[in-house]
Amino acid sequence: MKVTVNYMGQLKAAAGKGSEIIECSDDAALSDLLAAAAGQYGSSFVNIIQDETGAIRPSLIVIINDVTANKDASPSLSDGDTVTLLTAIAGG
Amino acid sequence: MQIQVNEVWTEIAVGTMLFSLRDKIRPAADVVVRNGAPAKKDIVLEEGDQVVFITRGEVPGPDELESLMAARHTPGVxxxxxxxxxxxxxxxxxxxxxxxxxxxxxxxxxxxxxxxxxxxxxxxxxxxxxxxxxxxxxxxxxxxxxxxxxxxxxxxxxxxxxxxxxxxxxxxxxxxxxxxxxxxxxxxxxxxxxxxxxxxxxxxxxxxxxxxxxxxxxxxxxxxxxxxxxxxxxxxxxxxxxxxxxxxxxxxxxxxxxxxxxxxxxxxxxxxx
Known part of the structure; x- marks a missing residue:
């Protein structure tokens, strides 16, 4: 299946693009998509979404089809989904 | 017709002028706000207008304070x-x-x-x-x-x-x-x-x-x-x-x-x- 991924903020800079279509297996979940995205880019991208152990950073924000996702639950994806990724930035 | 004076709906006669209403209700008022903006010129009031009369430097009573604080808001806000x-x-x-x-x-x-x-x-x-x-x-x-x-x-x-x-x-x-x-x-x-x-x-x-x-x-x-x-x-x-x-x-x-x-x-x- 094909999933449209939007990169915002720091991830957009690290990926060098704002959007792309990633092909996943038909039973792919969010964690599979993140692994696929991380595999395409260098350490600057990976370090934004993963910690030293490879776990997804708590600061990652995931929006699936306009709805905030619980990333720890790694929801299943469907063909045609749009996933927006960004990281919250320190400061307030 | 009805207008709001200091956020209280008030019946006034059609054709009432803004400044004459001020002189009747709050003659000492030196700030007149109509529909969120200071009124510099007299004008015929219209149905649904929101007007506030303020006496500069005077601390209003608690029953009036809230409406005077909101006088510069866009009407309805x-x-x-x-x-x-x-x-x-x-x-x-x-x-x-x-x-x-x-x-x-x-x-x-x-x-x-x-x-x-x-x-x-x-x-x-x-x-x-x-x-x-x-x-x-x-x-x-x-x-x-x-x-x-x-x-x-x-x-x-x-x-x-x-x-x-x-x-x-x-x-x-x-x-x-x-x-x-x-x-x-x-x-x-x-x-x-x-x-x-x-x-x-x-x-x-x-x-x-x-x-x-x-x-x-x-x-x-x-x-x-x-x-x-x-x-x-x-x-x-x-x-x-x-x-x-x-x-x-x-x-x-x-x-x-x-x-x-x-x-x-x-x-x-x-x-x-």
């Missing part, structure tokens, strides 16, 4: 926001400035949450005073807001917000504003609130440190109920501090987004024709 409840998670540079703006515009109820106390390093951008150092921010901000607008109902929670207590603390608000400092906290709040209140909007901020140009701080829609303010990239870190001007710009983006949501407007403007 005060009645709507007075019925609203807004949550503010985090009372630092963002949260304290959001709270002041929303109290000044007359939001009826504010739910404030922060576990921390006022420190000297907060005073470069946060809405506290030197003599409040050491106080819980919830208590200090409540004091300050009540001095600004005593008609705002304030509920405080001096606790560390977690995914467990966010649903209960903010279940009654119409809109939640995220005003945390840490990235993990920001994302936690978003996920917890979106899960417990999926139909309610949350206005977040991300990327507001330093002194980058003000116009790089923008209000964007990130999801159906997620509004994001900031440049999304400029983090607070060694060499890039947090200072009142740019934090204030972001906070007021958030406050204006809240105001637009409460008034039934699209907070970003991209869904309006």
């Amino acid at each position: 005060h009645a709507v926001v007075k019925k609203a409840a807004v949550g503010i998670a985090g009372l630092g540079g963002l949260g304290s400035a959001i709270a002041v703006a929303l109290a000044r515009v007359g939001v009826g109820r504010l739910v404030l949450a922060d576990f921390d106390v006022v420190e000297p390093s907060n005073l470069n951008r946060q809405q506290y005073f030197v003599d409040q150092i050491g106080m819980y921010k919830t208590e200090a901000l409540q004091q300050n807001l009540q001095r600004i607008n005593p008609y705002v109902e304030i509920e405080t929670h001096a606790v560390m917000l977690t995914s467990d207590n966010v649903p209960e603390i903010f279940k009654s608000v119409d809109v939640l504003t995220e005003a945390f400092d840490t990235p993990d906290g920001k994302a936690m709040l978003l996920e917890a609130f979106s899960k417990s209140c999926p139909d309610k909007p949350i206005v977040m901020a991300s990327g507001l440190a330093g002194f980058e140009p003000s116009n790089t701080v923008v209000t964007q829609r990130m999801g159906q109920n997620l509004i994001m303010v900031g440049d999304l990239v400029t983090a607070a870190r060694p060499g890039t501090g947090l200072m009142a001007p740019r934090v204030g710009v972001a906070a007021h983006h958030q406050a204006n987004a809240v105001l637009r949501i409460l008034l039934g407007k699209d907070p970003v403007g991209d869904k309006e024709s």
Whole structure:
């Protein structure tokens, strides 16, 4: 299946693009998509979404089809989904 | 016909002139506000007009104060926001400035949450005073807001917000504003609130440190109920501090987004024709 991924903020800079279509297996979940995205880019991208152990950073924000996702639950994806990724930035 | 005088519906004769009404009701008034703007010239009043008469320098009684405070609002705003409840998670540079703006515009109820106390390093951008150092921010901000607008109902929670207590603390608000400092906290709040209140909007901020140009701080829609303010990239870190001007710009983006949501407007403007 094909999933449209939007990169915002720091991830957009690290990926060098704002959007792309990633092909996943038909039973792919969010964690599979993140692994696929991380595999395409260098350490600057990976370090934004993963910690030293490879776990997804708590600061990652995931929006699936306009709805905030619980990333720890790694929801299943469907063909045609749009996933927006960004990281919250320190400061307030 | 009916008009509002100091927010009280009042029957007047068709053709009544603004200044003659002032001379009848408040002859000493030297400030006349009609429909949110100062009136310099006399004019025939129209059905539904909102007029306020103010005597400069005179402290009004409690029955009149609230309406006089809202005299410069766009007509119709005060009645709507007075019925609203807004949550503010985090009372630092963002949260304290959001709270002041929303109290000044007359939001009826504010739910404030922060576990921390006022420190000297907060005073470069946060809405506290030197003599409040050491106080819980919830208590200090409540004091300050009540001095600004005593008609705002304030509920405080001096606790560390977690995914467990966010649903209960903010279940009654119409809109939640995220005003945390840490990235993990920001994302936690978003996920917890979106899960417990999926139909309610949350206005977040991300990327507001330093002194980058003000116009790089923008209000964007990130999801159906997620509004994001900031440049999304400029983090607070060694060499890039947090200072009142740019934090204030972001906070007021958030406050204006809240105001637009409460008034039934699209907070970003991209869904309006």
